[in-house]
């Protein structure tokens with residue numbers, strides 16, 4: 001195996017991991033096979049420790065993490081302020097259930113509402129739950145406020161979407177792998193082409209409760225719609241009297257250089273769905289944040305989750321909100337996004353056939369003659385860089401927003417090396 005990139009993080013440069021335990025990476029991968037459902041196909045690396053942008057496998061090899069938990073690790077691994085918030089809360093109160101109030105929830109909701117410029121928060125745990133909650137809210141709003149006939153509400157979504165893995169959500173996916181074999185599906189969804197306002201306009205009618213889209217489609221390969229699309233969706237939904245729900249679970253919380261990806265067009269949706277980075281890479285925390293007129297339709301007993309808004313989640317979520325309120329991470333993503341963009345531009349024609357980037361987030365199309373996205377990811381792993389393929393020969397780069405310019409350049413150099421070697 002080629003040696004991974006030399007370590008520049010002193011915290012990880014200390015020596016082989018103490019977390020190695022007694023089994024090797026190869027043994028642990030083999031041990032998973034008979035006892036774990038095969039719903040993932042991970043790269044052959046077994047991680048044991050991490051700090052910031054760096055992760056370390058059980059043999060003590062270090063890698064730059066350029067996936068960052070699909071943006072769940074926007075602040076890097078074990079950000080000191082987030083770990084401290086979690087530790088403090090672990091020593092006081094971890095779970096109450098929502099049968100009782102607790103002293104961390106009000107502050108979390110106030111902070112998140114202020115950060116996003118919206119009124120109210122519905123805390124949940126995973127991203128898919130936030131999406132499900134948004135769908136339920138939109139339907140209830142359609143019946144109670146808009147006056148749609150019972151059970152007739154529709155929601156318009158985009159093709160190529162990725163909103164999670166529940167049966168309702170995969171029911172309106174256009175990805176056969178996500179859908180096939182899991183029907184029958186929930187009715188009431190209309191699918192239109194992404195980035196096509198005319199198609200959206202044609203699909204919206206008096207039954208439409210909401211338009212649900214990702215402001216940038218992450219899983220589809222970091223597809224960025226044309227300038228004006230998000231503002232157009234806002235205008236169209238306002239005119240049609242339906243809700244605009246932005247799924248910012250991957251695009252939100254600093255990733256694109258703004259707090260939300262919709263901020264690039266100064267658009268305020270009715271509901272914003274957040275997850276991933278909201279839990280600081282420590283606990284699953286998601287939320288629907290929105291206008292009072294919509295979130296206000298829920299009454300006690302109509303929706304909930306045992307762990308939603310628990311004290312540990314609220315403490316970590318509040319610390320995440322505090323980090324974002326400084327604006328530092330959004331600025332880093334915007335500034336370093338330029339480094340990412342120019343590094344990728346240099347690789348165009350040298351194995352990179354195209355790329356789409358906003359902030360510290362890029363979908364990079366590799367010349368298929370050089371290998372599949374999976375093969376490129378495996379070669380980058382051997383160079384000490386962790387990435388994930390999306391479709392075909394596209395790889396996705398989403399480093400922690402704490403990455404330094406030098407580390408980003410190291411990662412881009414590793415990509416250049418991989419492409420040159422196989423070009």
Ligand SMILES: Cc1ncc(COP(=O)(O)O)c(C=O)c1O
Nearest residue numbers: 126127128162163164247249250
């Ligand atoms: C845009 C978007 N929505 C929803 C989800 C689902 O989140 P979770 O995996 O936490 O359920 C994801 C996950 O990748 C996502 O990218």
